[in-house]
Amino acid sequence: MSTHAVGATHHAPPEGFIWKYIFSKDHKVIGIQYLLLALFSVFVGMGLSVYMRIHLAWPGMKVPLFGGDFTPEKYLMLMTMHGTIMVFMVLTTAPQAGFGNYFLPIQIGAADMAFPTLNMLSFWTTFLSLMVLLAAFFVEGGAPISGWTAYSPLSALGSITGPGQGLGQTLWIFSIAIFSAASLMGAINFITTTIDLRARGLTMMRLPLTVWAWFVTAILSLLAFGVLLAAGILLLLDRVAGTSFFIPGGLIVSGVLQTKHTGGSPLLWQHLFWFFGHPEVYIAILPGMGVASHVLATFSRKPVFGYRAMVYAICGIGFLGFMVWGHHMFLSGMSPYTGFAFSMMTMAIGVPSAIKTFNWLGTLWGGQIRFTCAMLFAIGFVSLFVSGGLSGLFLAQPAVDLQLHNTYFVVAHFHLIMGVAAIFGMFTGTYYWFSKMFGRSMNETLGKWHFWITFPGVYFIFMPMHFLGLVGDPRRYADMTAVEFLKPLQPVHNFITYAVFVTVAGQLIFLFNFIWSLRAGKKVTDMNPWRATTLEWTIPSPPPFDNFAGHEPVVYRGPYEYSVPGHTEDFVPQHLDPAQVGKI
Amino acid sequence: MPGATLTDELDVLHSGGTGGGTPGSAGGGGNAGGRRPSPRGAASRIYYTGISLALAAIVMFFMALVSAYIVRKGQGGDWRPINLPQIVWINTLVLVASSITLEASRRAYDRDDATSFRLLWGATTVLGLAFLAGQYIAWRQLAAAGVYIASNPSSSFFYLLTAAHAAHLVGGLAALLYVLTRGWAYLRRSSGIAASVTGVYWHFMDGLWVFLLLVLQMGR
Numbered sequence: 001m002s003t004h005a006v007g008a009t010h011h012a013p014p015e016g017f018i019w020k021y022i023f024s025k026d027h028k029v030i031g032i033q034y035l036l037l038a039l040f041s042v043f044v045g046m047g048l049s050v051y052m053r054i055h056l057a058w059p060g061m062k063v064p065l066f067g068g069d070f071t072p073e074k075y076l077m078l079m080t081m082h083g084t085i086m087v088f089m090v091l092t093t094a095p096q097a098g099f100g101n102y103f104l105p106i107q108i109g110a111a112d113m114a115f116p117t118l119n120m121l122s123f124w125t126t127f128l129s130l131m132v133l134l135a136a137f138f139v140e141g142g143a144p145i146s147g148w149t150a151y152s153p154l155s156a157l158g159s160i161t162g163p164g165q166g167l168g169q170t171l172w173i174f175s176i177a178i179f180s181a182a183s184l185m186g187a188i189n190f191i192t193t194t195i196d197l198r199a200r201g202l203t204m205m206r207l208p209l210t211v212w213a214w215f216v217t218a219i220l221s222l223l224a225f226g227v228l229l230a231a232g233i234l235l236l237l238d239r240v241a242g243t244s245f246f247i248p249g250g251l252i253v254s255g256v257l258q259t260k261h262t263g264g265s266p267l268l269w270q271h272l273f274w275f276f277g278h279p280e281v282y283i284a285i286l287p288g289m290g291v292a293s294h295v296l297a298t299f300s301r302k303p304v305f306g307y308r309a310m311v312y313a314i315c316g317i318g319f320l321g322f323m324v325w326g327h328h329m330f331l332s333g334m335s336p337y338t339g340f341a342f343s344m345m346t347m348a349i350g351v352p353s354a355i356k357t358f359n360w361l362g363t364l365w366g367g368q369i370r371f372t373c374a375m376l377f378a379i380g381f382v383s384l385f386v387s388g389g390l391s392g393l394f395l396a397q398p399a400v401d402l403q404l405h406n407t408y409f410v411v412a413h414f415h416l417i418m419g420v421a422a423i424f425g426m427f428t429g430t431y432y433w434f435s436k437m438f439g440r441s442m443n444e445t446l447g448k449w450h451f452w453i454t455f456p457g458v459y460f461i462f463m464p465m466h467f468l469g470l471v472g473d474p475r476r477y478a479d480m481t482a483v484e485f486l487k488p489l490q491p492v493h494n495f496i497t498y499a500v501f502v503t504v505a506g507q508l509i510f511l512f513n514f515i516w517s518l519r520a521g522k523k524v525t526d527m528n529p530w531r532a533t534t535l536e537w538t539i540p541s542p543p544p545f546d547n548f549a550g551h552e553p554v555v556y557r558g559p560y561e562y563s564v565p566g567h568t569e570d571f572v573p574q575h576l577d578p579a580q581v582g583k584i
Numbered sequence: 585m586p587g588a589t590l591t592d593e594l595d596v597l598h599s600g601g602t603g604g605g606t607p608g609s610a611g612g613g614g615n616a617g618g619r620r621p622s623p624r625g626a627a628s629r630i631y632y633t634g635i636s637l638a639l640a641a642i643v644m645f646f647m648a649l650v651s652a653y654i655v656r657k658g659q660g661g662d663w664r665p666i667n668l669p670q671i672v673w674i675n676t677l678v679l680v681a682s683s684i685t686l687e688a689s690r691r692a693y694d695r696d697d698a699t700s701f702r703l704l705w706g707a708t709t710v711l712g713l714a715f716l717a718g719q720y721i722a723w724r725q726l727a728a729a730g731v732y733i734a735s736n737p738s739s740s741f742f743y744l745l746t747a748a749h750a751a752h753l754v755g756g757l758a759a760l761l762y763v764l765t766r767g768w769a770y771l772r773r774s775s776g777i778a779a780s781v782t783g784v785y786w787h788f789m790d791g792l793w794v795f796l797l798l799v800l801q802m803g804r
Binding site for chain 2: 241
């Protein structure tokens with residue numbers, strides 16, 4: 001293996017448990033910390049959704065919840081916290097800060113992130129944010145009820161607008177503000193590392209698509225989270241300092257005229273929020289695209305079809321992602337001309353998305369496909385991305401969106417594309433990299449059980465929601481049986497809830513497999529069990545403290561050289577000296 | 585934020601790279617075509633990349649506030665122009681002066697003139713503190729005139745933008761003090777990166793204030 005001697009590691013190996021595993025500056029430990037935070041959060045978020053589904057299926061059933069009956073407000077609390085925990089603490093942390101932290105430096109041949117201390121700070125700030133968010137459950141009035149989008153004036157006026165809108169909503173805003181700061185620190189680290197710390201020979205067009213995805217995602221974070229932070233501060237001032245940024249004058253809430261506030265704009269909040277919120281969707285999904293591309297190539301034993309087109313598509317999606325926030329606001333009464341512009345830009349995202357999809361299929365085409373668990377989930381990712389993306393084309397049209405926006409159609413759309421597809425990206429990464437991270441393999445048989453329960457499961461959950469939406473079932477309703485025209489839909493809701501039970505059971509298999517494999521999984525002796533090309537497979541599992549043991553690898557070629565004619569093995573690693581190609 | 589994280593990472597600079605080699609020296613075929621300066625170069629470059637990115641994020645933050653300002657003013661009705669306290673103009677001069685002393689200090693560093701460097705750097709720090717004190721006085725004057733944060737949207741934005749800028753300036757002051765308390769030998773050893781990055785940040789905060797002041801004055 002050709003490496004290049006450098007004397008530098010960024011910092012000395014830490015001593016003692018606390019510095020090694022708690023306040024570690026090692027990007028690998030921090031990556032795992034993020035993954036564990038996300039794993040905890042995803043089960044909390046999933047638990048909340050199970051509660052909601054039970055209530056939707058059997059609204060009359062007395063389910064104990066925070067002492068007292070299951071009121072519609074409590075349903076909204078569950079919904080708000082489910083959305084917030086899933087979007088911020090799972091979809092934003094695991095794919096980017098988790099896997100990205102662990103593998104970006106290794107894949108570019110660096111000993112660590114550019115700013116290890118900042119990296120540690122970023123994780124613990126995120127942790128604080130999660131704690132503040134969860135605290136909202138335990139304060140007077142409980143968690144907020146205004147959804148993960150916290151639309152004003154519901155979110156801005158305090159406890160007069162409902163339980164949870166007092167201290168609970170304030171904690172929510174603090175949590176999101178803290179989270180924004182943490183994400184900005186992470187983004188600075190990711191971008192700097194990618195720009196400045198690449199190994200010799202690793203040009204941008206030789207980067208693995210995973211690194212491209214993390215890089216572009218970090219740019220989106222950098223530009224989006226500052227805006228969310230600003231919006232959060234304005235909202236907080238409206239609540240605690242009596243300002244009127246988002247609260248209109250002459251508002252009557254619960255029969256009381258609000259005299260303190262004058263002339264603010266609720267739409268201003270929506271604009272600021274969605275200017276962050278739409279890029280956030282891509283922050284969640286882009287890393288999944290990167291991992292899926294990576295894994296599809298590895299297990300098809302073929303180069304990624306159209307590598308450059310894939311890179312440009314990632315950049316194109318990131319760029320367009322900043323210009324479409326208005327499509328979340330077609331119902332807000334914006335000018336139809338504005339709506340038209342946002343609609344056109346939104347549909348334009350279909351172009352790079354289709355490039356990616358066809359290139360994934362092109363990668364699979366004619367390949368020697370090995371259906372490992374990672375590969376199954378990567379193919380599942382492509383499927384979910386297409387299914388969820390196609391409904392986006394419906395919703396991108398204002399005339400259709402007006403009809404569907406507040407229905408289950410939107411719930412189905414964003415869960416498939418942003419929620420489940422991104423989660424499939426995480427499963428792909430977990431099954432693919434587990435052995436590298438922990439030195440033991442996950443059980444493939446259990447993993448296949450997990451896949452074959454989860455993949456149909458999520459379709460059984462979310463496909464029927466499209467039909468619910470088309471017939472006008474409104475989202476955010478706690479009890480469909482209370483409305484005459486929705487009563488006939490109840491069997492569909494029951495079906496979805498049963499599908500949820502089965503799918504959740506599948507996730508317990510995953511959790512068991514994960515924990516069991518940590519302790520008793522088969523030890524891996526081979527550094528490169530998947531016969532893959534990128535740099536993480538050239539070092540031991542788990543990697544040593546400074547990744548390359550004081551050496552810096554040299555890269556000679558692109559990341560996906562599979563089935564190279566004339567070479568004895570069917571792959572050529574990135575670091576292999578050209579003189580060796582064809583000889584070993 | 586940027587100042588707080590310099591401490592540990594600067595220490596690695598001098599323990600840093602040995603023999604990174606020159607670009608293209610590896611691999612007989614010359615196939616390793618990427619640009620790559622020595623690790624020492626990379627080690628210092630990350631701070632400039634990092635601070636540029638941090639400033640980009642800060643720009644987005646303030647642009648969000650300023651666009652909210654413009655939109656909110658367009659909402660009409662309740663907007664009452666406020667008279668900016670005269671002292672903000674003096675404060676502005678103080679802050680601009682601090683940029684000038686900072687630049688002079690940087691030149692002293694290049695001349696290897698430790699005494700002038702310390703003197704001018706100290707003057708920059710004092711001027712920065714004076715600016716913050718002046719902003720506080722401006723707040724007190726407004727409050728004395730009965731103009732509070734909730735009085736009307738114009739005053740809300742005045743307090744908000746000045747406070748947000750001051751918060752960022754406090755970070756800059758921390759970085760100024762950090763450099764001031766380091767020994768000269770330390771600064772020379774780390775090639776003056778801490779001083780240089782702090783300078784970039786400080787000048788930026790200076791320019792940002794002038795921009796915000798113009799927004800506040802012209803948009804009243």
